[in-house]
Amino acid sequence: MIVTTTKGEMDDSLLEKREGSVDNDNENTTWVEYWLADEMVHRSAHVRLKKSVVSQTEIGNF
Amino acid sequence: MANTQAMCTSFKAEILSGIHALGTTVIRAGTGADTVKAALYLASATVNAATTAYSATNEVSGTGYSAGGVTATNATAPTSSGTTAYWTPSASFTYTTVTLTTSFDCVLVYNSTQSNKAISAHTFGAQTITAGTFVLSMPTNDSTNALIRIA
Numbered sequence: 457m458i459v460t461t462t463k464g465e466m467d468d469s470l471l472e473k474r475e476g477s478v479d480n481d482n483e484n485t486t487w488v489e490y491w492l493a494d495e496m497v498h499r500s501a502h503v504r505l506k507k508s509v510v511s512q513t514e515i516g517n518f
Numbered sequence: 519m520a521n522t523q524a525m526c527t528s529f530k531a532e533i534l535s536g537i538h539a540l541g542t543t544v545i546r547a548g549t550g551a552d553t554v555k556a557a558l559y560l561a562s563a564t565v566n567a568a569t570t571a572y573s574a575t576n577e578v579s580g581t582g583y584s585a586g587g588v589t590a591t592n593a594t595a596p597t598s599s600g601t602t603a604y605w606t607p608s609a610s611f612t613y614t615t616v617t618l619t620t621s622f623d624c625v626l627v628y629n630s631t632q633s634n635k636a637i638s639a640h641t642f643g644a645q646t647i648t649a650g651t652f653v654l655s656m657p658t659n660d661s662t663n664a665l666i667r668i669a
Binding site for chain 2: 460461462478482483485487488489496497498499500501502503504505506507508509510511512513514515517
């Protein structure tokens with residue numbers, strides 16, 4: 457697979473792939489990094505928002 | 519039968535569509551939906567309920583990112599279910615092939631048609647992107663999960 461990196465397009469076989477994720481009440485996030493030796497040359501992230509923003513309405517009494 | 523004091527649910531949904539103008543309003547060029555955009559902000563920024571409009575101050579910057587962010591896909595009109603009105607963009611916010619080296623943790627959703635007035639701020643764990651793509655997926659568009667809800 458070809459990966460876009462800071463060095464240009466590279467085949468992923470030349471790179472070390474690192475992945476991670478976090479899952480909590482607010483989000484489910486995954487990310488992928490590609491490293492060339494000691495240099496990170498690509499990082500993408502996908503955040504799935506879980507919480508919406510809510511506005512509560514109220515009406516007044518006479 | 520009995521009468522019940524309530525905020526009319528139809529009103530809540532109509533607020534989201536700009537039907538009611540209880541204060542001074544604006545002259546609209548048409549009846550179409552406004553253009554909504556999504557801008558990313560640095561973790562050091564202060565974007566919150568007090569934010570009134572999009573600002574480039576403390577917005578992320580880097581290769582491939584255009585100031586102002588991306589345009590939200592808005593194919594689904596606001597609606598309601600039960601007593602909750604809601605709306606969610608109909609596609610993810612995708613920032614393709616960007617390099618954002620300073621950590622960011624917030625997206626401001628704003629109305630670019632109406633002088634960039636702010637709609638909502640959403641936070642997430644701080645991220646950086648290197649020659650990659652950042653995708654913000656939307657929650658399910660229903661009365662309990664939609665991105666924006668008036669309950």
